[in-house]
Amino acid sequence: MDAITFPPIPLGADKNILKPSQDFTKEIYKAIGAVFLFLFTYLFILAGSIALAVAFCFLGVIIMTLKIGFVTLICGVGLIITGFMLIYFVVKFLFKRDSIDLSGLTEIKKADEPILFAFIQQITEEVGAPMPKKVFITPEVNAAVFYNSTNWSMFFPARKNLKIGLGLVNSLNISEFKAVMGHEFGHFSQKSMRFGSYFYNFNKIIYNMLYENKTYHNILNSYSKIHKLLTLFAYLNLYLVKGIQELLKKVHQIINRINLSLSQQMEFHADAVAAYVGGSNQAINSLRRIEFANSCYQILLDFLDIQFKDKKRAINIYDEQLEVMKYYAQLNKINLDDNRLPIINKEINEDASSQIYIEDKWSTHPSKLERELSLQEIKVNAVADNRSAWLLFSNPSELQVKITYSIYQQLKMDDTSSLTTDEFTERFNKFVNPHAYNKLFKDFYDNRELNLFDLNNLSNSIEHSDINSFENLLSDENCKLPIILNRMKNDISLLESFIEFGGKTDKFYYQGIKYSKDEAEPICKEIEKEHTILTERLNKIDQQIFQFFYTIAQNTEDKDELKNKYAILYKYQELTHGYFDAYWEMKNLIQPLYNVLMPKEIISILSVVYSKETQLKNKLKRIINDESFVSFITEEELKDIDKYLKNDWIYYHKPDYDNFAFEILQKALNAFFSCLWKCQYESKNNLIEFQSKLYHQKFVPTNL
DSSP states (O other): OOOOOOOOOTTOGHHHHHSOHHHHHHHHHHHHHHHHHHHHHHHHHHHHHHHHHHHHHHHHHHHHHHSSSSHHHHHHHHHHHHHHHHHHHHHHHGGOOOOOOOOOOEEEEEETOOHHHHHHHHHHHHHHHOOSSSSEEEEOOEEEOOOOGGGGGGGGGGOEEEEEEEEHTTBBHHHHHHHHHHHHHHHHHHHHHHHHHHHHHHHHHHHHHHOOOOHHHHHHHHTTTTTTTHHHHHHHHHHHHHHHHHHHEEEHHHHHHHHHHHHHHHHHHHHHHHHHHHHHHHHHHHHHHHHHHHHHHHHHHEEEEEEEHEEESOOOOOHHHHHHHHHHHHHTTOBBBSSSSSSSSSOTTTOOOOOOOOOOOTTSSOOOOHHHHHHHHHHOOOOOSSGGGGGGSSOOOHHHHHHHHHHTSSOOTTTOOOOOHHHHHHHHHHHHOOOOGGGGGTTTTSOOOOOOOOOOHHHHHSSOOHHHHHHHHTTHHHHHHHHHHHHHHHHHHHHHHHHHTTTOOOOEEEETEEEEGHHHHHHHHHHHHHHHHHHHHHHHHHHHHHHHHHHHSSHHHHHHHHHHHHHHHHHHHHHHHHHHHHOOOOOOHHHHGSSSOOHHHHHHHHHHHHHEEOOOOOOOHHHHTHHHHHHOOOOHHHHHHHHEEESSOEEEETTTHHHHHHHHHHHHHHHHHHHHHHHHHHHHHHHHHHHHHHHHHHOOOOOO
């Protein structure tokens, strides 16, 4: 078998690309300052704690020897314990042991995958980076560098491991995969990764001293019960510790901000390395394909989770991932290449994509937009090698099946059967599109409410309608209007929030161009003006569609039925308005709780949740007692709502969430949304199907 050739470095690639930018260098100097700031602060706290401990011990001994007695003994011992507890608080992080979770990772060796390791070797030589200590594969659409960061790794560099997601391999050609690997080995080559270890450990130390104090509090609590005087010394200890914590919080804000800025610059530099070894264009293509592929992969996992409950499982998740990508590519009118991969030359679903992006300086990664703009400036393009990235693996099919099996390994599979190709296609179509509206209307009615207008005034206002007038009303341009209006509404809301609160940045992007905060208000007004014009246009089209069907209705009964179905839809739209507001308010309130938060942040969010639950529960009580809604609620959903209403649930008992209570809240919210959605869907679908019937009666001849 002939040796496999790998894509070379692009023509015109200059090694100067690999040099750190001025912004990167500036952040490194800031990081050095942050390291010294933390070390100085910690040594100051440690020295102060030792000095206080010595003073307390000295004072305790004097008190005990000054006058022998039970009270003086208790006071002396209390002071000595306070001193030692203070030192223990400052150094207790040294006794905590962390381990890397390698579950879900499968290590591969050179003997298993010689072609992949040869490919990795080539990239490391091109970049000037060391080979990874170990290489792991995972099921998902991802690639990453990781290492076991301990306190010692702040002084002795830890060798880095490489993680490759097979969902990523499944989504890229070999040129794009090389760009992604170039990005990861860009991190391998960065000496600034050492600062990542520093900041990681600094954050562990600070977090330990701020929030991981259960053992410390238990010790204080135990000895304070011995005598009331010892309780006073326990409070003294807590008072001193609170002062230390306040100082650490201020230092943490500073070093965390510097850490995030450095992380963003490290990503930009790693992208520059990707451009150097693989080409700017291939790096950009990989970003787009990864975003698309990851969305499809997450949808696939949701689908497979439902199928497993129905005793069905996948044999090869990667064949099915390609099918999902094919489905959404066709939906978004995206062509596929010979490897069944989407050719993404522009933003997917451009009409629905926000035109506003606000810089997030508190994120570890720049946005895709910022990364693409940065890569475009490098201007090093490479000829695409469209061979599949699976070419690098010795036996792709066997590996795909093995990793698919590993996904299910922790589950009971004895009574399951595999999904056939035909079963997958049939079930997936039902999963993604269970309540599609009639295709005659080209998605014009999807995800929106109909505009309210006077049905009687519009009746019989035109004398003639033909098939051409209907096709003009539902032109591609008109069908995009609801999507564009929804995007504009969200953009206006985003800008208004930015104008009022500002956040942690004074820059934003509009249509890919960078603006300052001062320019936000005129741009917002410009979008609002256009939104008003397009809203009026959509209102007019909705009215014309009603007039069209009213005119083609062949008898008075059909005309009255049409008006009646519009009236029913208007009724449910009006009924559900306030209810949807309550649902989304609660969903948005609890959403941050699924992220990693500090206890203080959790308590703050939940205080708002508890204050809003009365309103939510009142609305739930109304819908289960309202005949207009009852027919849209299943028996199971009714039980979920009833269980939620019967108790005042507490969702957090420090330091842990009450997952059972959260599950009850989530089920009640799901039932609430399901009922509201079915109200609107059924009433709208009845109208649409009736309009379709009128259309076919008029324009589609019946075969005799």
